[in-house]
Amino acid sequence: MKDQPITNYDPREATIPQERGQSRITNYELRDKGMIYIFLLLGAVIVLFLSIPLVKLFVSVGLVNMSKTIIEPEVYSSIFLTLRVAFFGVVFVCITGIPLAYLLARYEFFGKSFIESLLDIPVMVPHTAAGIALLVAFSNGYIGDILNFLHLGFIDTTTGIMSGMMFLSAPILINGAKEGFRKIDYRYENVARTLGASKIEAFFTIILPMAKSDIINGALMMWSRSLGEFGAVVIIAYHPMVAPVLIYDRFNNFGLKFSAPVAADMIAISVIIFVIIRALNNRYSLKSK
Numbered sequence: 001m002k003d004q005p006i007t008n009y010d011p012r013e014a015t016i017p018q019e020r021g022q023s024r025i026t027n028y029e030l031r032d033k034g035m036i037y038i039f040l041l042l043g044a045v046i047v048l049f050l051s052i053p054l055v056k057l058f059v060s061v062g063l064v065n066m067s068k069t070i071i072e073p074e075v076y077s078s079i080f081l082t083l084r085v086a087f088f089g090v091v092f093v094c095i096t097g098i099p100l101a102y103l104l105a106r107y108e109f110f111g112k113s114f115i116e117s118l119l120d121i122p123v124m125v126p127h128t129a130a131g132i133a134l135l136v137a138f139s140n141g142y143i144g145d146i147l148n149f150l151h152l153g154f155i156d157t158t159t160g161i162m163s164g165m166m167f168l169s170a171p172i173l174i175n176g177a178k179e180g181f182r183k184i185d186y187r188y189e190n191v192a193r194t195l196g197a198s199k200i201e202a203f204f205t206i207i208l209p210m211a212k213s214d215i216i217n218g219a220l221m222m223w224s225r226s227l228g229e230f231g232a233v234v235i236i237a238y239h240p241m242v243a244p245v246l247i248y249d250r251f252n253n254f255g256l257k258f259s260a261p262v263a264a265d266m267i268a269i270s271v272i273i274f275v276i277i278r279a280l281n282n283r284y285s286l287k288s289k
Helices: 027-061 063-070 073-106 112-124 127-138 141-149 158-183 186-194 199-210 212-227 231-236 243-254 256-288
Strands: none
Touching: 027 063, 027 256, 063 073, 063 256, 073 112, 073 158, 073 199, 073 212, 073 243, 073 256, 112 158, 127 141, 127 158, 127 231, 158 212, 158 231, 186 199, 199 212, 212 256, 231 243, 243 256
């Protein structure tokens, strides 16, 4: 009898030799599992790289030392100042940046590409250079005179600290809100308009609530980024000391023993607040779906 030609051959059905009683594993499945194991290994490397320094910091400092440090007036006032100024910066960018994000997401206009590029520039500017630029722009001239007239000032003030934080972190919130607005179908807004709602009413009652999750995530990431700002802030305002400047000052003057507990306290408080807000936002997002 002549051999019959093999037709409809599927390479995924090719099997490796199996012992009796073992399940059949195709080469295709084996390659899939191999890829997953390689990805897990590579992912574990970066997870360990990010987590080991934090774990080592908390273990080496200890809970007792952290508790003693957090009750020092200089430490808790510095941490509270950092949290407060970063929050006010987020509020300011929400008021001014969310409308801009909506315009960028919904409309095409002259100069749009330039504005979008301008929003991305702070990401690549060295932070100390950003501090110098802010100092040149707002500490002298007409803008400096206006700030002084309003009793806001710029150098060594919370206004200067907030400016340094916002300059480098505002694009995170604006781009997050922009992507949130882009996800929303135009038809929802059009339906609201046909039912008699004005443009502004449709924005506040339909568009803004639907983009709420992305805006909160962007605001949270901006706030987190602001907490760690050092390069721009230290150029503008060494005093009053925010937490990153205090950590640097203690490390410079007293060494690791006195700076590590402040760093551990700041990280712990930031992580707790971040996790709580993110969990609440995710819970809200699940309920709204």
